[in-house]
Amino acid sequence: MKRDKFFSPWLFLILPLLLYAIWVVIPAFYTFFLSLTRYDGLLSPEFIGLANYERLFSHDTFYISLLNNLRWVVVFLIVPVTMGLFLAILLSKKIPGARLFKALIYSPMVLAPVVIGLIWTWIYSPRSGLLNHTLTLVGLQTLTRGWLSDPDIAIYAIIFAGVWRHTGYVMLIYLAGLTSIPPDLIEAARIDGASAWQRFRHIIFPLLKPTTTIVIVITMIESLRSFDFVNIMTDGGPFRQTEVLANFMYKEAFARYNMGYGASIAVILFLIMVIFIFIYVIQRREEYGGGEKVV
Amino acid sequence: MFNTTIANLIGLSWWKKVSTAIMFVAVLLFVLVWILPLVGAIFTALRPLQDLRAHGFWSIPQEFTLENFAVAWDLGNLNTYLKNSFIITIPSLLGTLTLSSLVGFAVSQYKFRGNMFVYLLFLSGMLLPFQILLIPVFTLSNYLGIYNTYLGLIMIHIVFQMGFCSFFLTNFMSTIPSQLAEAARIDGCSEFKIFYKIFLPLTKPALAALGTLQFTWIFNDYIWALVLIRSDSLKPVTAGLATLQGQYTTDWGVLVAGSLLAAIPTIIVFILLQKYFIKGLTMGMGK
Structure with a gap:
């Protein structure tokens, strides 16, 4: 290796790395420190040990938020993943207009979550909303309710808006995965008399396993991005029943200026993400047989 | 059967x-x-x-x-908000693509100590939940005097999106044979020229896909705008919609019209550049 070649990669990297250190790396570590302090954003942080975490673990809203985050993950892993897979298989067949159908199904993906949240708030609105009005029209008046003001239902109503956005993404990833399955394989199974379900169960689904892993990770990460929906649709209400960790943290840090406390919530969110990533890495390891290629 | x-x-x-x-x-x-x-x-x-x-x-x-x-456009200020969204999104997009292609080139084309470390650093930034950065970046922006300015928001978009973009571009550029660089070097081409004249043009398809994807991501950002912008006159359209909601609480005609106006730029990008958008998503899966 020549002398100037030794320096050249760093000449390319110096500016990106410097900016990255200032805006991402150092702040990430700084949050851990802040979570151990009392800090209002103005005066310098005052070290108080684990007091923020003690307070957090005895705070009702924390458990409500945690449970709601869990609901997001579970519903997301079940509904959009199943629907997306089903739609992908259906639309990978030669159906007239399949291209247009696909585009329409994943079009919600380009809309901002805030835009979707606001549109769905209208759909759910008790008086002039699309949902109640339609239910009344078809004689299901008993089902009408304040979708976002009923504490038992509100969180699922919000999650559904998220599902509407996410399903197309899952479908897209599965469609890409399906193209890697050789059609001869499925044709051979068909000739051997395998039913549609058997073909799916024993050939298509096993071959889609790597795709499914990717779908699961993306879905888990997306389900943690519930902030925009919750913030615009209910801001955690009614009675904090739809609160999620991100919105809880945002309110503590930027509305009440409990920034140290907010930082401790961020750390918990980070740890949850680390667990997800850890599961993912282990999964992939097993697939490659304790292999070298993890990422 | x-x-x-x-x-x-x-x-x-x-x-x-x-x-x-x-x-x-x-x-x-x-x-x-x-x-x-x-x-x-x-x-x-x-x-x-x-x-x-x-x-x-x-x-x-x-x-x-x-x-x-x-009403939404005039009284609801959607005209200002949309203009702000473009003022923020375009420099952010150009900045993040430029810096990330530097990273992609360096990491994919040079064998040096720390190569893997740099790659993993950007990869982990891509997986990082942004919530962990909110408070320190707010403090940092205050400290640098760029809180409540376009620049403050542009900087975090540029740098935060570098995680995904660098990962994406490194993967793409490592498929370009390094013999190309070797040959140019023998002909006396400088390192920067190799990047600029040879590798960047070859990376165009990846940049198009990534750019389309990033445009919608940056344009649709909500939380950074909430945290880093206070003045109504500087808000991008996502944060603006929240203000509109405060003004027109249940006037659904106006609120829904506002949401649709806010969505028009991303819908246009999607319709015109759908191919790139999807390529960006599926390429980005690391396969």
Whole structure:
């Protein structure tokens, strides 16, 4: 290796790395420190040990938020993943207009979550909303309710808006995965008399396993991005029943200026993400047989 | 088994046609219900409030009006918010693509100590939940005097999106044979020229895909705008919609019209550059 070649990669990297250190790396570590302090954003942080975490673990809203985050993950892993897979298989067949159908199904993906949240708030609105009005029209008046003001239902109503956005993404990833399955394989199974379900169960689904892993990770990460929906649709209400960790943290840090406390919530969110990533890495390891290629 | 038997009995091509027709109708119905929220929103925004209040959504529209759009655009300040969104998104996009292609080139084309470390650093930044950065970046922006400015928001977009973009571009550039660089070096080409004249043009397809994807991501950002911008006159359209919601609490015509206006730029990008958008998403899966 020549002398100037030794320096050249760093000449390319110096500016990106410097900016990255200032805006991402150092702040990430700084949050851990802040979570151990009392800090209002103005005066310098005052070290108080684990007091923020003690307070957090005895705070009702924390458990409500945690449970709601869990609901997001579970519903997301079940509904959009199943629907997306089903739609992908259906639309990978030669159906007239399949291209247009696909585009329409994943079009919600380009809309901002805030835009979707606001549109769905209208759909759910008790008086002039699309949902109640339609239910009344078809004689299901008993089902009408304040979708976002009923504490038992509100969180699922919000999650559904998220599902509407996410399903197309899952479908897209599965469609890409399906193209890697050789059609001869499925044709051979068909000739051997395998039913549609058997073909799916024993050939298509096993071959889609790597795709499914990717779908699961993306879905888990997306389900943690519930902030925009919750913030615009209910801001955690009614009675904090739809609160999620991100919105809880945002309110503590930027509305009440409990920034140290907010930082401790961020750390918990980070740890949850680390667990997800850890599961993912282990999964992939097993697939490659304790292999070298993890990422 | 059942399908095959029937197919043999009544002739394969006929059965195929029928099953295709059934699937077509099923998918069509599903899609119609699926896009109802969007179509419904468009119709609601186009109708006067009194008409909707009196006759409900499913009634036959008495008249169409652009009144709601006009209110949202003018009184609701959507014109300012949308302009701000572009002022923020475009430099962020250019900045993050430029810096990330430098990283992609360096990491993919040079063997040096720390190569893997740099790659993993950006990869982990991509997986990092941004919540962990909110408070320190807010403090940092205050400290640098760029809180409540376009620049403050642009900087975090540039740097935060570098995680995903560098990962993406490194993967792409490592598929370009390094002999190209070697040959140019022998001809006396400088390192920067190799990057600029040879590798950047070859990376165009990846940049197009990534750029399309990033445009929608940055344009649609909400939380950073909430945290880093206070003045109404500087807010991008996502944060602006929250303000609009505060002003027009249940005037759904205006709110929905505002949401649709806010969505128009990303919808246009999607329609024109759909191919790149999807390529960006599927390429980004690391395969």
